[in-house]
Amino acid sequence: MITVSVSHLWKRYGKTVALQDVSAEINGGSFFCILGEPGAGKTTLLRIIAGLEVPDEGDVFFDGQNVTLVSAQKRNVAMVFQDFALYPHMTVFENIASPLRAIKAEEGKIRERVHEVAAFLKIEHLLDRSPLYISGGEKQRVAIARALVKEPKISLFDEPLVNLDFKIREDMRAQFKLMQKEFNQTIVFATPDPVDAMSMADQVLILHEGKVQQFATVWEAYYRPSNMFVATYLGFPPMNILSGELREEGPHLFFVASGLKVDVTDLPGIREVRERKLLVGIRPEHLLLGDEKGAEISWDGEVLLSEIVGSDTIVHLKVGKDLGLRSFVPGIYRVAVGARVTVNLRRDNIYAFKESGESVIFPGRHESLFNTFKG
Amino acid sequence: MKKVDWKRFFGILGLVVYGIFVLFPIYWTINTSFKEVGDVYKVPPSFIPTKFTLEAYKFILQGTGRLALSNSLVVAIGATLIAVFLGTMASYAYSRYPFTGLTNEGAQFNLLTVRMFPPIAFLLPIFWLWKTLGLLDTHFALIVTYSAFNLPLAVWLLKGFMDSLPRSIEEASYVDGYSFWQTARRVVLPLIGSGLAATVALCWIFIWNEFIIAYLLGGTDVILYTAYLPALRRGMRIMWNQIAALSVLAIIPSVIILVLFRKYLIKIYLR
Structure with missing residues (x-):
């Protein structure tokens, strides 16, 4: 498990400033929430950590090593996208196996690992299906399985609960926490919903219009808010x-x-x-x-x-x-x-x-x- | 008594009439291709050959006709592959990257305008260009010219397919640990497969049936079948049976491609 830190990140898209001088440290093994309204810069921050985006200024460190310019391919991170981003032309099994195929794991090992993760997320019965014909909640589990299967340095979740209905959300919150312990993961979770942060997060980074409002534990942010927004x-x-x-x-x-x-x-x-x-x-x-x-x-x-x-x-x-x-x-x-x-x-x-x-x-x-x- | 579904009846009747309208010329071409030339000019015309003969096919397949068909195949296959290959890459760029100076639509529209002019407007300068380069009447010149004329079409068709492919799917592949080219092969190409098939089919049809470019830029050393057809006029006599035989042979590759790719072509119209 590694410590990920970002320091003084700036990112602009044309005239809009997505991130302004954002710094944070994510401890290995923690559940880290990025909380903010839509457009606050949560996704941009996740994408920079994932290596899908290069910041205009500032650096990203994985265990002290500067990885700002390292591509996503080489960072060994996992990401669950807001739209789940499953490969529609592959079966659920192949979707989950994809990260293992990338590192050319043995066939037997792939089989074993995919089944293990699928069993944990209770999606074993879906493995031969096409992701086009499963429900939203199932799609999300497949996307999470794909992230869990490869033992990444850090797992990034981009508003994964937003596209789900209320009841599944409740269940998933508990599952996320359980999963993090079970698979011993470092999770960064972007969400606009303070309830997500309060029910799951060890630490929370609150963003507003690209600026860090507060970086603290959830209870600290609740009892010692840095400002009225928080x-x-x-x-x-x-x-x-x-x-x-x-x-x-x-x-x-x-x-x-x-x-x-x-x-x-x-x-x-x-x-x-x-x-x-x-x-x-x-x-x-x-x-x-x-x-x-x-x-x-x-x-x-x-x-x-x-x-x-x-x-x-x-x-x-x-x-x-x-x-x-x-x-x-x-x-x-x-x-x-x-x-x-x-x-x-x-x-x-x-x-x-x-x-x-x-x-x-x-x-x-x-x-x-x-x-x-x-x- | 069962009620007659008139709507359906007339619908089917309409389709049958339309089918005859479309298929009759093809039938007549095939019919003519198996006739002797004297039989062609007979009045009233006969709906089946009075004497069935392969004369016309023999003539076409022995002489310049075979050469023209194989030239056409080489040029059409080469130009289609180049147009689709470059079109795939260009459409990816148009779909994914911002263009400075021009908007993406502007840049793409510029490319598309090439197809809005009648080709004849460009052909004289292009003719002189190849002549100056000493490449007139070569496979190379024809392939390059055809690719250039069809590239905008390929880009325009494929960009639609690229646009409908969510970016996050590619990004998921990067995060999974695949490189750009691996992602292109694993994710992008399979997902725009139907687009590629449809683009191949359309480019093929435009190139295979084209006459003016074939006539102006080729014609002596490299003669394409479309340019060869008018040559089957001997003095006052038009060898309709030979023309028909060449036409029938020329239809075959297009029919094969259309049958293979028809479900993808339909997708373009349904999109």
Whole structure:
């Protein structure tokens, strides 16, 4: 297993800049997620690591060795393409065997290895079929089998879950993790879905418009987001953002936003904040409804809408004058539209950002708290 | 009583009439080729030869006719192979790489315009070119000229097939550990196979049936069958049976190619 690192990568396509000064280190044996919206540069980064694209500036290292100009053929990487890219004129068996034929492996060995991988992915019954006549989920398994079969230095997955339906996605997430352990692989996984990253990744590289927003473990990015983009992107439903200002009243410090007044005097780090205008972020899962004992902040809210997503509930609330907030309640939570509820929040779950988006206050600031999150 | 499906009836009737319309000249050519020359001019004409004879075939296969047919085969095979070979490579480039200065469509359109002019517009300069080079009336000159005229067609047809081949399939092959040429052989060529077959068939037909180039650039040392046909006019008498025999022989290679490749040709129209 090798460590792959990229340093100061730049890539332009005509006038659009796909990557801007991207650096990251991918440890051998880890599950590494590249997270970003469509067009953020995820695919470009994967293609550069694979050797399908040469960066305009910057280098790619495999275990300290500069491979920037080494072709894909010679890099010994595996890649699962978004459209799976199976060879339509070959059987499923030949598709999976393709990387082994490239290194001229023995026929018996090829047979054994293909069957082993196919058995793991439960596609043995498809081996004699044409990839044209199998389902999307099966195609994806074949594409993954082709990547697993050759013991690559690193496996690259380009949004492999996007083309699959919801149910198969759930199954595949668990499978990916299992597969990584079983075959002892280093996996780089590009995805626009934060849920993928949060359920699978050891480390996550968050890209936005070709720029690295944060490179950290998932929990670090969740509790110590570097900026508002990361904070809102990582998490579902997205974080509530309130725009307001800090006001000093005697010894007390308040955050005031459209009719709401929060005493933040004791919020660690708040004294160091120079800016008066702030954006405060509250994750929907941190807004608890009902009579919480010992809640540090409590507001009265009115239920505007309650939607059930999967087996959880998102409650849309109106708080203060006209402040819209979303609360995430695990399980099915039945509440009438228009009902008055108490909204509770622990003070140390508050995030705050400068107007530029840079983080100033976040839960992970408190080292002890952060350590308990890390488990 | 069963209802008569008139729509189907007239459809089939229409096709039968069309079939007769298309096939009758071929039938008449074959019929004529087995007649004696006197029999050809008989009024009313007979629908089968009154005296069945292979005279005309013997004449064609013994004399210049055989030479003309073999010249035609050499030139048509050579030019088709060159046009399709270069066309495959050029269409790959057009399909995969950006062209600076011109857009890809522009560059390709430039190439296609070569086929929009009537060939006669180019032929005088081309004639002088070969004459100056001392290559007039050679297989080489004919093959090069025919390839040049058919290359745009080959590129245009094949580019469509190349475009429909996803790039990621080639890239998957690189990642699997294959080189560019291995990928071309393993993935690209098999997947555009039907395109290649169709292109071969169309290029062949254009080259094999061509007259003006054959007449102007060849004709003495290297005579192609299309240029030889008009020579089968003896004074006031036209040897229709010999012309028919040569025509029948000339149809054979095209029929073989069309039958072999017909399912790929249909694909072009269905695309």
